[in-house]
Amino acid sequence: MTGKNPWDTKVSVVSGATSSxxxxxxxxxxxxxxxxxxxxxxxxxxxxxxxxxxxxxxxxxxxxDYLQRTYNGEEKIFRGDLRADEKGIDLIDYGNPDSQDYQRFVLNYTHLIKTIINSSPIQKKFIDAEIISLEPDEGSLKVDFWLRFEPVRWRASVTVEEILSAFRRLYPSTKIIPGSLHIKHITNNALLSTKPSTIAPEISSTEFYPTTPPPRRCTPVRLNLCKSVLEYNLTSYPNHFGHKNLDEIHDDLIAFRDLVDAECYQRTLDFVCQLLQPACKTDVKLGRDEITLPCKHSCRLFTSGCGHRIPEKLLAGFDCSRLPDYSNIGSTCVSKPGCDYKLRTTGLSNRLCDGVLDCPDMSDETTCGYCPAGYLHCITSRTCIPARSRCDGVVDCPGEADERNCLLISSTGRSVDQMLPLATIDAYPTEGFVFFVEQGMSGKLCAANFQTDIPNEKMTVALQTIATSLCRTLNYQNLTSVEIVDDEDLQTTTSNPSRYAHVVDPFASEITFNLGTCPSRKVLRVACSDAVCGIQTNRRQKHGIDGLNKMASHGDWPWHAILYKSGTHVCDGSLISSEWLLTSASCFQGQSKAEWVARLGAVRLNAVSPWQQERHIVGMVKSPVEGSTLVLVKLSSPVTYSDHIRPVCLNDDQASDVPYLHCQTLGWAKNRKYLFPIFFIFFRQFIL
Structure with missing residues (x-):
């Protein structure tokens, strides 16, 4: 019997199955x-x-990933240039890009441009920025630069308009002059040029070139927006924006109204109206109508608050660099509006009509009841005189201001006429034409009678005598040169042929002049040097401290300089030459790297006189005497001497036996607003 397979029962149980x-x-x-x-x-x-x-x-x-790593597309590169309202640009050595000041400005503007782009919607496409060069440009700093952006792939490429928009957003927080930015997209072929400066910038904002086809004609102010705010009623076309008539102004009026309604600057309406409807007057001497635009500093105040709101098409019109600078007396521009209003609303109304000029446009004194329209202000008092009283032989102003400077030097007749609204001279040029003033009228010194009445062998002596006398009258010690030249000034040769003066007798002990014509158009030109120190030209018959008021007036201390560190008054100094000040080393302790500015011609800290001049401090020389705190500081450029700015003398009387000196120093009143003298006795043994 065979053995039974244990799987048999399973097979038999699952009938028809193929599995075991x-x-x-x-x-x-x-x-x-x-x-x-x-x-x-x-x-x-x-x-x-x-x-x-x-x-x-x-x-x-x-x-x-492969495309990202191996893509060889060209970067998108832009070239740009801008102008900035920077201080201290006269300190830059533009011929030495490795100098410290040059590199400081390069780093500052590299950082500024990168910040502007990185704060804009195009930041993700931005690669880098590089400064190409720095250049001075009409008182501003011109900056040329590259901008590099990612190659164009699937994303939209960067456009010129996007870059301009990025800069416009941050105009108010920078010193960039609105309307001065130019951007152009360039190719790599352009980069290979050996003269990159020849690549012309693409001007994406409308460049402003106002057309002034002669002759102009004064017409009434008809723009309703401006009628109520302008103090004049005559204007002329084309205006500053190139509008040729009132209809063209109306086409852009909505944009200007938006600026006014924005309330971004207190005097927006005044400033805008002075551009849209500039003042027009007839220049009798030139025989034509001329317009007067607002000054550059008024424009800068406006753009500091409203620059980011200016529409693109108007940017160039609001480019402040295209407006004139305020040039002290007889300026060809309208000064910042509201100076007298500001004094009135800031608790300084006591300065109005007090006889001291606190506004550059003199509005705080010339609009007072004591000074009728068309009269000349006597500077140091509440006195005005008729224009015909200027150099008429009769003293009408305190200190004889109206009879001083009747013989002077100037480059043009126009410059002299601009000085005449005040009984003072705002500048003593070292060289120029000789002018004579009589009864408010001026004329160049005609040299025709020198050539006809003086023998040739005496000509040189006669010219030297007259020119030397003139230089000394203007408080210069020496005569540098004198010559007879042709008068090419159209103001005196065509429109006003009688604007000349003649010497009656060149060899007389007292030289006298007569006004008349000069058919030969031969005039006298001189150059003087070495200004006399230590004189107060506004106090003709008084010297030293005689007759000085408790509070200083203009011209009392013409050598006094106010020193500012980053806009804050720190200390003072004395002018000893046109480029050097004497002061104390304690002024600069721990602050030598700050921005220092010297202001001359001012007697009040928070006021702007018509004659003040400012210069940056660019160097220092310490006293070699041990223990001395005296230092000499160098100004960025020479000051121009005037009745209000002159050098002080340095004492060279070291051999004197006098044990003490009567001295005076200057200080500021308790509220630090008024300059006043302090008198004391200085014992010689303490003099360093």
Missing amino acids: YASTTDSELKFTRKFSQRYRWRCCIIETILVFMLIFSLSLYAGY
């Missing part, structure tokens, strides 16, 4: 086999799709 598994196992296998047959083809499809997607994704990523 146990019944329980058999049923599970049947179930699994049934599932596989039904869904296998679907699983294959899904697996295929997943594998395909995985491969596609990996390929796409690898390709993108």
